[in-house]
Every structure is written in C-alpha cells, then in structure tokens.
Amino acid sequence: MIIIGRKRHSYKYLFRKTLKNIMRGEKIISLNIEKETFNKQFFWLSTRRFVSHAKSILLLCDRKQNLEALMLLRPIIELVVNLRWVIEDSTGTNRPQFMGSIEYNFNNGIPEMGDYWSDKNLQKRMEAIGFNQNYYNMVVKKLHEELHGNPAVIARAHYRSLTSMNSEAIFSLACQFIGHLLKVANALYPGKYFMNHDDILSKIKYKNAFSPSS
Numbered sequence: 001m002i003i004i005g006r007k008r009h010s011y012k013y014l015f016r017k018t019l020k021n022i023m024r025g026e027k028i029i030s031l032n033i034e035k036e037t038f039n040k041q042f043f044w045l046s047t048r049r050f051v052s053h054a055k056s057i058l059l060l061c062d063r064k065q066n067l068e069a070l071m072l073l074r075p076i077i078e079l080v081v082n083l084r085w086v087i088e089d090s091t092g093t094n095r096p097q098f099m100g101s102i103e104y105n106f107n108n109g110i111p112e113m114g115d116y117w118s119d120k121n122l123q124k125r126m127e128a129i130g131f132n133q134n135y136y137n138m139v140v141k142k143l144h145e146e147l148h149g150n151p152a153v154i155a156r157a158h159y160r161s162l163t164s165m166n167s168e169a170i171f172s173l174a175c176q177f178i179g180h181l182l183k184v185a186n187a188l189y190p191g192k193y194f195m196n197h198d199d200i201l202s203k204i205k206y207k208n209a210f211s212p213s214s
Helices: 011-035 038-062 066-087 094-099 122-128 133-147 151-158 167-188 197-201
Strands: 105-107 110-112
Touching: 011 038, 011 167, 038 066, 038 167, 066 094, 066 122, 066 133, 066 167, 122 133, 167 197
Parallel strands: none
Antiparallel strands: 105 110
16 A cells, blocks of 8 residues: 555545544434335444444554554445445345344353345455455455454564554544445435545555455
C-alpha cells in the first residue's frame, strides 16, 4: 500500500470523513426502518455494527494500539462481504442460508453456528461477489497471521511495534470496505443520503494482488 503523507490526503482522513457521512445517513434511514424492506433493514443493522467497529479502530489507532485495531478489521471485512453476498445475490439461495444461521444450535450448552452458514466460508463468499483469490490471500491471510500466536508474530514483541502494519495500512483496508458498504448504500438509496462509493474507492492505491476484481 502507498502511504499518503499529508493529513488531508491520508487514508485515516478519508476514512473519518466517509464514516461521518455513513453515520449521518444511518440516522436518517433509521427513522422509518421498521416499515422498510428486508434488504434495507439488513443494511441498517450491518451499518450500525460497522460504525461501532469503525469508531473503535479510530480510537485504537489514535492511541497507537495498531494490533488491537487489526482485530476489528476482520469483522468489518466479513460484515460487508456478508451484506453484499446476501443483497446482491440473484440466485435466491444466499438469503435463506444466512437466515438459517441466525438462530444458534447448542451442543452441551455451547452455541454452534447453523449448518447452512458453516457450508459457506469467507473465501467462497468473497469470490462470489468478485474478490479474487489473490486478494483473499494478501488481506485475510495477512490478518490471520498478525492476529494468531505463531512464533514469528510472538518474536515481534522484541520490537517497539507489535505488528508490521502501520495505521495507514490499516486505514487503507478500512477505506476499501467502507467503500463497499457505500456501494450497497448507493444501490438501496440511489442519489440519497450517502456519498458515491466510487469517490472513495478511486482514491485507494492498490498493489495488483491487493485489488479486488469488482
């Protein structure tokens, strides 16, 4: 990822600015959300969780707790991927699979996700909405490496930073997925409330393997 130096051209600035737009839009659409379609209600619920995670990432990076901020990138990615996977599906199968996993089954008192959901892993859902395998390997697997206790990661405790990802790398990823959240918002509320997702995604500099195919 390219690191942008000046504050107003940083990924953090872009993410904060976009998040304010998302938050304003969320407040507007929440007013009559009970009367809206499933897709709009699903978008609203996902947006509320996105905002909570996003505000926490900003706070953690301000305090130079980048490793802890990384822990919230994975749920943000999965949240937006799930949203697009359900709403953009033309087969009519994804929504029932998602809804089939809302209720937990219990095994000896331990909650388990529903069978439908376990049949579709994150990589397959990402591929279904246009992310290539290289993107999954470069992004999701990188997060997996950073957040798990393998020997190489533990050895980084010798250094000042506990992660090799600086805040601009974190916000470059966060900007990508707030852009994809806006893509859904623009489809559901065309010309209303929300910024154009292309205005966000066009500002992100990708390496070839980091670029989603849609």
